[in-house]
Amino acid sequence: MKYTFESRWATSPAEAKQMDTSALRAHFLMPQLFVPDQMSFTLSHFDRYITGGILPVAEALNLPNPPELRAEFFLQRRELGIINVGGPAQIIADGETFELAFKEALYIGQGTREVSFSSADPANPAKLYLNSAPAHHPYPSKKVTRNEAEVVELGSAATANHRVINKLLVNSVVQTCQLQMGMTELKTGSVWNTMPAHTHDRRMEVYFYFEVPDGQAICHFMGEPQETRHIWMQNEQAVISPNWSIHSGSGTSNYTFIWGMAGENLDYGDMDHCAITDLR
């Protein structure tokens, strides 16, 4: 078996409020996405969002058709977003070849039957972080380079949240059904992401932290704004953020993270901000 597939039930805020550390981690944390020559997928019942990691080393890996999807093929009723966080990758989608460098993104549209993933150099393998959401229209597959991203700079060094948001797979850049993905890079000395924090009842979200230096870690905050909990996270781990939850983190150093979301709309700015002094 070249892949693992796990399902996570959706949880209510009342249920999450009762959870201890290990229950929070079991429900929301995805601790290992990258295993050599393997693919890992976790389906959240929040918006039926799939989070995955593919690490092709010795051979090309093909997008599988997990029986849990009850589909003819993975993307029969889904769309896929990929951001490469490793060495150069080659992705072939129904015969079309895409070369994906570090921090480049690829959107693969609904209806694509065959997708294969390989590394250009096994000594520096590609690490393909992926998100997938249900889709009902076959938009064209499209690669998005860093230069094509919509870039927003937020925060300041004084409040330790100076960061650059690279909107890669958003509707100003590529047409998608409901998927949005991007990458936020924190400046040296800045450790807080998404502060002031927000919720968006219309969309769930997943955060994937990477470029966390050795020996450092991220304290990720979740929960209703007046009932927050935290999950300590390591490099290259991901966490599910329900639509009722804030999603914000502070690191013991700067780092980078990928955000991805799906749900009711494609409006990145549709957020309900929480005043910092109101958080509990």
Ligand SMILES: O=C(O)C(=O)C[C@H](O)C(=O)CO
């Ligand atoms: O640092 C930030 O702020 C973010 O990157 C926020 C995410 O993009 C987000 O939560 C979008 O809903």
Ligand SMILES: [Zn+2]
């Ligand atoms: Zn958000």
